[in-house]
Amino acid sequence: MPTSILTPPADPNALFQALLEFPDNRLLIDLCGEYDRNLARIEQKLGVQIVRRGNQLVVHGEESAVKEAQDVLESLYVRLEAGRDVESGDIDREICMGGSDAETGIQDGDQLEMFRGGKVEIKTRKKLVEPRTDAQKTYVQNLFANELAFGIGPAGTGKTYLAVAVGVSMFLNGDVDRIILSRPAVEAGERLGFLPGDMKDKVDPYMQPLYDALNDFLPGKQVAKLIEEKRIEIAPLAFMRGRTLANAFVVLDEAQNATSMQMKMFLTRLGEGSRMVITGDRSQVDLPRGVSSGLHDAERLLQNIPSISFNYFTAKDVVRHPLVAAIIEAYEAEEART
Structure with missing residues (x-):
C-alpha cells in the first residue's frame, strides 16, 4: 500500500497538494502507464495535476479533486499488487464509483x-x-x-x-x-x-x-x-x-x-x-x-x-x-x- 500525505496550502487561494509514496517502483511504472497515459487520464477526468518524482506522485488541485485522485491512485495500486492489470476502463470505474466498497447485501x-x-x-x-x-x-x-x-x-x-x-x-x-x-x-x-x-x-x-x-x-x-x-x-x-x-x-x-x-x-x-x-x-x-x-x-x-x-x-x-x-x-x- 502507498503512503500519502495531504497538505493544505498556506495561502487560502492556493491549491491543495497530496504526496503519495509507493514501495514498489515497478508497480508504479504500471500505474503510470505507457508515456504516463494513466496519469493523464486521471488528470483529465478529475481536473488535477500529477507530477512524478522517483517513487512518489504529487497531486495538485482543489481539495475534493485531490482527495478523489488519492483514492483512485491507491485503489489502482492495490489492484496491481494483486497481480491484475490496469486499463483505461479500470480507471474510469474507480473514478465513477468513487472507490466505494459498500456491502452488497448478498448472503449466499x-x-x-x-x-x-x-x-x-x-x-x-x-x-x-x-x-x-x-x-x-x-x-x-x-x-x-x-x-x-x-x-x-x-x-x-x-x-x-x-x-x-x-x-x-x-x-x-x-x-x-x-x-x-x-x-x-x-x-x-x-x-x-x-x-x-x-x-x-x-x-x-x-x-x-x-x-x-x-x-x-x-x-x-x-x-x-x-x-x-x-x-x-x-x-x-x-x-x-x-x-x-x-x-x-x-x-x-x-x-x-x-x-x-x-x-x-x-x-x-x-x-x-x-x-x-x-x-x-x-x-x-x-x-x-x-x-x-x-x-x-x-x-x-x-x-x-x-x-x-x-x-x-x-x-x-x-x-x-x-x-x-x-x-x-x-x-x-x-x-x-x-
Missing part, C-alpha cells in the same frame, strides 16, 4: 467470493468482469439476488454483456444447467428473406452480439461444444413458444422489439431453478407503427411484484467510446425538446 455463501470487500467481480473462464459504474454494480447484484431482472437503458451500458457474464459464471459454478440467449428477429431496414442461406444463416446475424459476448467469457472451442450439446442455446424469440425453461439462465436481449404477446409468452417460460434477464432500450423500438412494445407493457405491469428488479441505465453508464455517451445525450436532449 457460494457468491461471497464474487463480492469480496464489497467489490463486484464476475469470474468466467477467460476473464474477470467488473462493473464500471454504480448502476452496473447494482444490476449485477440484482441478477444474483432475483429470479427475474430487467435491464433498461441506452446502448453501450453493458446490459447484455453483464447478463451473459453472470449467466456464464452461474453455469460454471453449477447453479444452472443451461444458458439460453434469445432476441426478437425484428427487421430494421433489411428483410430476412433476402439474406442467403437457410433459417439459421438468416437469423445468426441478429444473434451475433450474443455470440460475441459468449466468446469473451469462454474459449471458442468450448462455446461450440456447449452449443452442439444444447447446453448453450442461441435462438430467436419465436422459438421459445411452448417451452418450459427449467434450471436455466435465460436472457432476452433487445426486448423493446418484442410485442406484448411475445413478452407474456417469454416471461411465462420461467421454470423451476431458472433465472431470467430482460434487457432493452426504449429509444430503439423497431416494431411497426401502432404495435405496442412488450418491454413497455412489462415495465408498467410488473413494477410492484416482489423478486422482480428493474435496473435503469443512462448515458453516464456507457462504457464504450466516450463519444457514444455524448451522442446518446444529444439525442436524449433532442427528444426532450420535441
Whole structure:
C-alpha cells in the first residue's frame, strides 16, 4: 500500500497538494502507464495535476479533486499488487464509483467470493468482469439476488454483456444447467428473406452480439461444444413458444422489439431453478407503427411484484467510446425538446 500525505496550502487561494509514496517502483511504472497515459487520464477526468518524482506522485488541485485522485491512485495500486492489470476502463470505474466498497447485501455463501470487500467481480473462464459504474454494480447484484431482472437503458451500458457474464459464471459454478440467449428477429431496414442461406444463416446475424459476448467469457472451442450439446442455446424469440425453461439462465436481449404477446409468452417460460434477464432500450423500438412494445407493457405491469428488479441505465453508464455517451445525450436532449 502507498503512503500519502495531504497538505493544505498556506495561502487560502492556493491549491491543495497530496504526496503519495509507493514501495514498489515497478508497480508504479504500471500505474503510470505507457508515456504516463494513466496519469493523464486521471488528470483529465478529475481536473488535477500529477507530477512524478522517483517513487512518489504529487497531486495538485482543489481539495475534493485531490482527495478523489488519492483514492483512485491507491485503489489502482492495490489492484496491481494483486497481480491484475490496469486499463483505461479500470480507471474510469474507480473514478465513477468513487472507490466505494459498500456491502452488497448478498448472503449466499457460494457468491461471497464474487463480492469480496464489497467489490463486484464476475469470474468466467477467460476473464474477470467488473462493473464500471454504480448502476452496473447494482444490476449485477440484482441478477444474483432475483429470479427475474430487467435491464433498461441506452446502448453501450453493458446490459447484455453483464447478463451473459453472470449467466456464464452461474453455469460454471453449477447453479444452472443451461444458458439460453434469445432476441426478437425484428427487421430494421433489411428483410430476412433476402439474406442467403437457410433459417439459421438468416437469423445468426441478429444473434451475433450474443455470440460475441459468449466468446469473451469462454474459449471458442468450448462455446461450440456447449452449443452442439444444447447446453448453450442461441435462438430467436419465436422459438421459445411452448417451452418450459427449467434450471436455466435465460436472457432476452433487445426486448423493446418484442410485442406484448411475445413478452407474456417469454416471461411465462420461467421454470423451476431458472433465472431470467430482460434487457432493452426504449429509444430503439423497431416494431411497426401502432404495435405496442412488450418491454413497455412489462415495465408498467410488473413494477410492484416482489423478486422482480428493474435496473435503469443512462448515458453516464456507457462504457464504450466516450463519444457514444455524448451522442446518446444529444439525442436524449433532442427528444426532450420535441
